[in-house]
Amino acid sequence: MSANKWGDGMLTERQLFILRVLIDDYIKHVEPVGSRTISKREDITYSPATIRNELADLEDLGFLEKTHTSSGRIPSEKGYRFYVDHLLPSLSVSHNKMDRSELLFTEKVHEAEVLFDQSARILSDLTNYTSVVLGPNALDMKLRHMQIIPLSSQMAVAIFVTNTGHVENRQILLPDSIEPSDLEKLVNILNERLAGVRLIELNSRIHLELADVFKKNLKNYQNMGVFLDQLLLWSKKEKLFYGGKTNMLSQPEFRDLDKVRPLLDFLETQDLMEKLVSSSEKGVTVKIGTENEHEAMRNCSVINASYTMHGKHIGTISLIGPTRMEYKKVISLLDSLSKEMTNRLNDFS
Amino acid sequence: MSANKWGDGMLTERQLFILRVLIDDYIKHVEPVGSRTISKREDITYSPATIRNELADLEDLGFLEKTHTSSGRIPSEKGYRFYVDHLLPSLSVSHNKMDRSELLFTEKVHEAEVLFDQSARILSDLTNYTSVVLGPNALDMKLRHMQIIPLSSQMAVAIFVTNTGHVENRQILLPDSIEPSDLEKLVNILNERLAGVRLIELNSRIHLELADVFKKNLKNYQNMGVFLDQLLLWSKKEKLFYGGKTNMLSQPEFRDLDKVRPLLDFLETQDLMEKLVSSSEKGVTVKIGTENEHEAMRNCSVINASYTMHGKHIGTISLIGPTRMEYKKVISLLDSLSKEMTNRLNDFS
DNA sequence: ATTTAGCACTCGTTGTTCATGAGTGCTAAC
């Protein structure tokens, strides 16, 4: 109740210092930190009692918590938030990290999926947390070439190649009414008129621009509507690449099976995960505990970094770990790794 | 030491009965079963003491084990083996199961991958164990059509469509020396000559049969070798579909984190899993504990059923659970589910 | 010759008590 006449907004130098030391210690040892422990540091000149007073204040301000009445303190969510926003030792020192991670990539990769897979693996190996790469949405890529290859009188497979070399394919039912020659014409028209259009937009472009062309060239245009919809109606097509899925199990805070089960279930749930690691922001973002807005993540933090291709944000690489994460190490690592990914992606041509 | 003058090979009716009852009970309650428990069953006329004698004999024969000197008995691996081979109530009763599982498929599926995915999910939902579908090896499918689509002057994407409608694709580096017209000719020759050949055999067939044709038609055949190898050298391409990956966590025998961790790690290791669920045998097979030949599986059983297409065995659907599995339920379920898969696959055309 | 009752014995489980020690908050002195 003593210091801090400025209310919530301002902390004394000493408070900042103690808060940082405490969180550093807790991140390292995963045990409530007491006044004695802090006072034993060589760069601390105050007695445990003084520190106790400061700790009590920091607790009142919401940065710290106790696990029981006479325990040491642990950081609260707000504490971590403050730590990440204001107390993190400056992040620029870390170029040696990148050199190391660069080495871990196998020689030359020219397929994006392999790159994503490797990145996720490297990241989880380096951190012992769980990593996820959210791949680019194939539907945002531009059509390079499409083709329909008949399998039988009724079935065919439709193939879409994007400018990035990604291949989307789906099996489709051919309408009875369609003639082979019409099918061929259709494919030709699509290739001529729609090359360079994003896959997701193909359908609407057809309705807007190509109705006339179709009417002119195709015999059975009336019955074609359903077929075209089947051909071009996409479901979401993002892909997740995981690394270290079971690393959660080695985190002391998840020693308990009942704690870890919802977590692992969460990791397996595609749409929740996509939502979790999707981010429109550039650079590295940190979401702590309940900021992730899902019960299963209440004790986890998610660090998110976006990678780009030709300057466009196309996906993210993320790390999921306990709220007590090695933020310093991890943020700089993620920063350089995402940049490395961007570099390699742009090398693809 | 009394009964069983016939040595290992023969058990008395009463021993068989007691063994079956005990294993049934253990499977249900996951707790060592004592003589009293068995004697309390209404269809048992013997006293606990008598049963104790039998249990001691069954233990001597290796079918049962004790967890400590004065505990009840649990089945040994040999016990389970015997139970599965000789004591399982006849398996044919179970057609109601299949009806139910049939209902769980969403209406009409015409893409194999979706079918596999659904099958795995249904199986794990129905059993609360972990299920795996080993998809067909795409490389065993026959070439329907191939194509090479240039992305840039150096890169192209090669696409192979199989008779089953599956699409394999890979990005390739174009050799400097190749001319567009030669590339086109190459593709034409491959399509004409190699349609119907299994993907895995493409490369050898080229070397055996097409060398001459190439020499005649292509200008730069000498430098083509590396390119063809790059184009047609496959890495293994089986795919696993999982259901209920975390179900292991709810099995009481794996309450312990240190027990479950190696298991989950095992599940995530592609090649180990492929080996585990690969089986050349038709029908349903059961592997118990160490029969699976991997440390992490020492306390697990794997039930394996193969599905076929046009009479050919092309993949498996498997269930992984604790050695104490509900074998009866699970075997018949797997049997009908694999048959259902076979049916649906053959409906594809 | 089986079967069974009786009994001593084993051992895991549960709950109690107790000592320990790391931590706190508060007060009074520095």
Next chain:
DNA sequence: GTTAGCACTCATGAACAACGAGTGCTAAAT
């Protein structure tokens, strides 16, 4: 403003007893 001192809290772990489910063995009953 700082710190020493002290009473108090609470988690942890060890020691111990009571309990009960189970066993094996022996001797009596069938």
